[in-house]
Amino acid sequence: MSEEPLTLDAALSDEAVLSTYRRMFAALARDSGAVVDDPVLVDIAETLFTAFAEAGEEWLTHEQMRHACRAYPTDLFENRLRVLKGLGAIREVFPKPNQLRYRASFTSVVGLMFIRRMMDDGGQSEMHRLLALEDLNVADPRTTMEEARQSAVNLARAFRLWALELITLTTGTIEELREQAPKLWGTEEIARRAQGLHATILTRWPSLDRVCTDLRAAIYAYSDASRRAAGRLAESAGTTRNLTLLPTETWRTFAQTASRETLASVLDGFLFDAPAPWHDPAAIARAVDEAPRPAPAQPTPPRSALPDPGPSSVLAEPPEAAVQRLREVAESVLGGADRVALADAFGGDWPAARRLLADLTTIDLRPDLPYRLVWSEELSIDPEREPAWLSHGFLVRECS
Amino acid sequence: MGAGDAAVAHARVRAHGPLRLPAGAPAPEGMARLTFPDSTGLALGVWPDGATPALLEEHQVPPVPVERAGETRRVLAACLKCCWTDLSADPWPGSPAPLERVLGTYRALIGRTDDLMRNWAIGALRRLHDSAWIVLSDGLVRLGPRCALWPVSAHAQLKELVRRLPEPAGDDLTVVADSDLVETAPDPAGGRVEGGESAGLEDLLEGYDERHRAELVAAFMAVEHAAEPVPEARFAALRDPALRRALAQMLARRGRVLIQHRERWISGYDDGVAARLDGPLSESERAVLTLVLVHSVAIPRAEGVLPEDTWLSPHPTPVEELRRHTQVPIGELEAALRSLRHAGLLTQVKAGEEAGGYVPGPQFHRLTPAARRRLQEELILAAGPQTPLAAAVRARRAAG
Structure with missing residues (x-):
């Protein structure tokens, strides 16, 4: 009814009632709009029939019907009465003009009883x-x-x-x-x-x-x-439906104020699984393969077997001392000459010779020192000697 | 030991982890006995026909998710590398290894040495300890009883894995102290696995041909280990009522029942068996779980925004809500959240920087209808003890 606030729940239950009405009279209806669209309309009819039953042979006048239905708005009542009269559920006591008294149809009353029972079960x-x-x-x-x-x-x-x-x-x-x-x-x-x-x-x-x-x-x-x-x-x-029956505020208050013991008591005796994930060997291997890669380990270079004081003493020297040492090496190889063949300078001791060669190469690469290595095309091979392959060259003093 | 007791024992292992056996006591039917030198032992259920939960992968059924799976498995690999010293024997029991050596191995595996790496590794070790994959005590790491469940056929793969794992970069390790620690450690020399060839289901399976038998085992593993209910369309033993009955009998031996969610199935504790066992959760864990159920299920339900009748929920409980508006001390809260998450009782939902929180985890799929109903009643009794609803619950229980 219009004076009551229309809640969602009320609307839903009204709709359920109406859908039953529609289904019940589907076989008889002329078009899909033929059934009431407000459950109150049926209540009006029922109120009217009750009033007729109480009135007995006195029948009812229009005013008496209105009085019986005083709880309902006038326009709704009039509308309903017109339909009920039109369909013959309420008829004049005698079929003549200006008839003031009405009676109810027995068939309609029985029909309504049937409807109510169908509604219930x-x-x-x-x-x-x-x-x-x-x-x-x-x-x-x-x-x-x-x-x-x-x-x-x-x-x-x-x-x-x-x-x-x-x-x-x-x-x-x-x-x-x-x-x-x-x-x-x-x-x-x-x-x-x-x-x-x-x-x-x-x-x-x-x-x-x-x-x-x-x-x-x-x-x-x-x-x-x-x-x-x-x-x-x-x-x-x-399983959870009844949770809706407590209001949200009750739940919030409970969550905020309940002691740890009270909260815990809810789950007393509930059995849950212990954590037991399965680590399959294949999955473990896959996880290892997908591990973020560590930086590749740097292998230590192999050490020489020779006694080697190492570069530390050399590096400790001032740069001029290194230059001076190189100059001395070059002079000792040249022995006062301006040009000397490397093959003569090296002799047979290859390990010593290669160190000397390294020094000479350093000397050659330093433009501030006046010595140069000059390589010839000549290559001598002697399997008996060490080194067996020898490319020939000279250390020369640059003329300034 | 009767079949009923064996079923309870299996349920106990599932809820509390490996079962402690007094000296000389045999393992319940369908379990392997992990015997220590003093003849005490641990019992763990074995699966039919040598299956492992890895079978789920073949059927594309997602298993219960493993928290930080990759990291956890790499740490387990590091434990295996340190503890499985004699590759000619089975991995379990192996020998104890100092925690620092395991961490060193893990460090070498992922090539990181920072504190964050260490914290993560410690977290993974704790999770592995909680799920009985390792035993962590007094700075020593041992392989846990679950390592005895790796099928022998997979040992070769594990050996290969152990061989290719890097040795810990070792100078900072107190290798000498190791032996001292090992000598003082209790129960240093491992034990042996006895039984475990039979899952105790042979009499139920022997009547079936190879195909049906495989279908039964696959469905058994799927409903027992899947994260969510398994669609019956995927498993013949769930579709076919006769096979499903056999499956239910297999599960009954484990104290389990089939639980149907429309056309999907999962397993849960038999209500009668569950009633004979204590819940595995500590008081603070139960309290925190209750809070999440109130915020994620009860309140959305009361507000009408959770239409499905289930204990799972898409509405996360914000961590801030748990931290600031409850009576649970914050230290206990964090520890409880961690273990509940690990057990699959809570799922962490991440959404942006601030939002997100916790929702009930996949274990809530495994509650029987009776358990779900009881959970609802317990929540109502705790949150609204004075309400007519609680009175109705109490009256019904008194009558029942």
Whole structure:
């Protein structure tokens, strides 16, 4: 109603009621807009019928009807009354102009009772009644085989459609399943009754076994579907849903003020796994291969076996001393001459000779020293000698 | 020892790690006995048909994620290098090695020597210790009982790995002190593995041909070790009701049951078995886990932003919320977060610099419906003990 604040929950439950109305009258409706779009409209009708019942043979005037529905807005009431009159649910007591008293249609009242019951249990009790009636019918000696066959076919169809609806619910959202949950209540009882009916038909008319097989299959499908739906509902009903029933503030206060002991007590006795990751040999090898690479280790160069005072003393000397030493080396090789063949200077001791050669090369590379190495094209090879290969050259003094 | 007791023992190993056995006591059915020289021992479950959790990779089922997997495995490789001194024997028990030597080996492996590297390595060692892959005590590292579960066929790969790992760059290592430490260390000379050839499931598996048997073992390993419920489409033994029944029997031997989430399956503790065991979490761990459940599940649920009926949640609990607005001391908080994360009870969600936090981890997939319901009730009882809802829970428990 308009004066009440419209909450989301209220809107949702209204929508659920309306959808049931629409489904119930789908078979009769002329177009899809033919069913009420506000559950209050049905309440108005019910209030009116109650008022008619109390009024008895006095009937009701327009004013009395308005008074009975005083809780509802005038325009809503008038609109409703017009529709009810139009459809014949409320009629003039006598069909003549300016009639002031009205009566209610018995059929409409029964229809509304039926609607309310369908709303409550989704047709569950109607199915019970239908089965009870059919049971009586097939037991009646006057019932023909054709009637029994028709009855079995109808029931099979009803069960099939019902099972289909349950299957759809089971795979749909849990919210819809919960809303339609009443359809699941008492299904065992219904299936049992249906099986009883099936047995009666089959015993009395064995030739109807094909129809009965269909009926049996439909009952089983229905039982199975309802069990699945109920199972899903039961599974979801209790695992976290009730957490919504405490307000957020309660949870926050609990988290902020509860002692460590109180918090811990929630999980008392819950069994969890100890950490046990699996380290497979292949995974360990892979991890090692993917390790960030260390800087490659620098191998120490091999050392000479010769006694070697090392370069430290040389480096300790001032640069002039090194130049002076080189000059002395060059002069000692030249021995006063301006030019001397290297082959003569080296002699046979190659290890000593190569050190001398190194010094001479250094001398050659220093432009400030007046000595140069001059190499000739000549190459002598003598396997007996050391070195066996010898390229010839000269140390020459540069003329300044 | 009856089958029921063996199932409880398997569940205990899963919840608390390797089972301590008194001197001479046999291992429960389906477990290997790791015997020490004084004939006390440890028991660990073995898997059917020589499978290991590496099987999950073949089926492209993600296992429970390993925290800092690469680093942890490289540190384990370093432990193996130091402790597996006799490559002609099995890796377990190996010989104890000083912690500094393990760190030196790891340093040589990744080529970094900074403090950060050391902290990471210590963290990895602690995680390996907590998951029984190594034993860390008094500055010594030993290989843990889980190393005895590496299949013999993989030993060659591990040997090759140990050979190619670099030696620790060793001058700064106190090699002499090693032997002193080893001599004073308790239980220096390892032990041996006994039994462990049979997973205790042979009688259930022997009726199946090779293909079905492999399918059963694959599904068994998958539901026991996957991070999330496994789609039944991927495993014949989950699809086929008859094989699924055999799988359930295998799991029952381990104190486990199958848990269905729509078309997906995972395993969890049997409620009856769980009731006979103590939970493995410390008080502060339980308190912190409760706080995350309140912030990530209960509050979003109460606010209507968590539609799924599950104990997992996409809404992280901010670390700041845990640090600043709870009664849990901050030191305990950090330690508890670390161990809960390692056990897969919490998952860290990183989002930018400031945001992010913790959500319930993959272990919450493994709660049975009854455990999930009980968790909800315990939270309601703790957070709103005075509410009608809590009264209803208490009344139902008293009646039940």
